[in-house]
Amino acid sequence: MQEMTVLVVEDEASIRLSLVYDLEDAGFRVVGAKNADAAMSLLAGPAEIEAVVMDIGMPGSVDGIGLAQWMRDHVPHIPIIIATAFSGLADLDTVNPAIVGVVIKPYSTDAIIACLNLVHLDGKV
Numbered sequence: 001m002q003e004m005t006v007l008v009v010e011d012e013a014s015i016r017l018s019l020v021y022d023l024e025d026a027g028f029r030v031v032g033a034k035n036a037d038a039a040m041s042l043l044a045g046p047a048e049i050e051a052v053v054m055d056i057g058m059p060g061s062v063d064g065i066g067l068a069q070w071m072r073d074h075v076p077h078i079p080i081i082i083a084t085a086f087s088g089l090a091d092l093d094t095v096n097p098a099i100v101g102v103v104i105k106p107y108s109t110d111a112i113i114a115c116l117n118l119v120h121l122d123g124k125v
Helices: 013-025 036-044 064-074 109-122
Strands: 005-009 029-033 051-054 080-084 099-104
Touching: 005 013, 005 036, 013 029, 013 109, 029 036, 036 051, 036 064, 051 064, 051 109, 064 080, 080 109, 099 109
Parallel strands: 005 029, 005 051, 051 080, 080 099
Antiparallel strands: none
C-alpha cells in the first residue's frame, strides 16, 4: 500500500506521540499537532495531508468541532476521523461531511489504522 500522510491532532502529548509512532510503524507518514490552531497552520500550508485524526476536546482558539468546520470551508476533500472520549456525538455530517468515522477513547490503534486503510482504499469508511 502506498504511504498516506496523516495529521494527528491531539492535545495530550503522550496520546499524540503514541499514535504518531504507531501509525508510522504501520507505514503512514505522520505529522502531529498539539491543537486546532497548529493543525490549521499545517493544513493551510504546503504539506499534502491526506487524512486527519483529531480529538474533539482541545484547548486553543477552536476545539475539534471548530477545526472540522474550518476544514469544511478550506480543505473539504480531506477525510476526518474523530477520536474522542465523548460518546454522544450526533449529526457530525452537518459539521463536516468529510467526517468518515468516530472512534471512542480509549481506542486501539488498530481501530484508527483500519479507518485510515479504508479511507486510503476508497475515500470513505
